[in-house]
Amino acid sequence: MEWFRDRCVAAGLPCTHQRQVLYRALLEATDHPSPESLYERVRQDIPSISLGTVYRNIRTFLDSGLIGEVSLHHGSLRLEANNQPHHHFVCTDCRMMVDLPAEGLDEIHIRRPLPKGFRVNRFIVEAHGLCAACASKKTRR
Ligand SMILES: [Zn+2]
Ligand SMILES: [Zn+2]
Structure with missing residues (x-):
């Protein structure tokens, strides 16, 4: 949370109670929640908060690099507070991440040139498979 407050100050963002509750919910989340799911969680603490406010603050967090967007192609925005370089395992059945x-993956290199003018900023590897719950459901069937 201290990191969050410092980064807010650095980004010139007022570190409001709402924003702190929102960020804390994301810090505690291990499931890479969507904005809607995050909204359900912060509503426990701030019943008056609106989904629009949650969206606006998430956008602000993303724009200032306070949080990360996990994946661009899961149908909905998925979020996380983990700002360490890491990759993801995605369950193809329940979409759990x-x-x-x-460190668990070898370094990634591109062996062929990218299309002219393209530039890589970072790599994110997605391992696709079944989580333990979905795998055991499949076995029972
Ligand atoms: Zn993650
Ligand atoms: Zn699953």
Whole structure:
């Protein structure tokens, strides 16, 4: 939370109670929640908060680099507070996501040139498979 307050100050963002509750919910989340799911959680603490406010603050957090967007292609925005380099395991059945530490994977290199003018900023590897719950459901069937 201290990191969050410092970063807010650095980004010139008022560190409001709402924003702190929102960020804390994201820090405590291990499931890479969508904005809607985050909204359900912060409503426990701030019943008067609106989904629009949650969206606006998430956008502000993303723009200032306070939080990260996990994946661009899961139908909905998925968020996380983990700002360490890492990859993801995604369950193809229930869409659950868990972090895979970056040290667990070999370094990634591009062996062929990218299309002219393209530039890579970072790599995110997604391992697709079944989580333990979905795998055991499949076995029972
Ligand atoms: Zn699953
Ligand atoms: Zn993650």
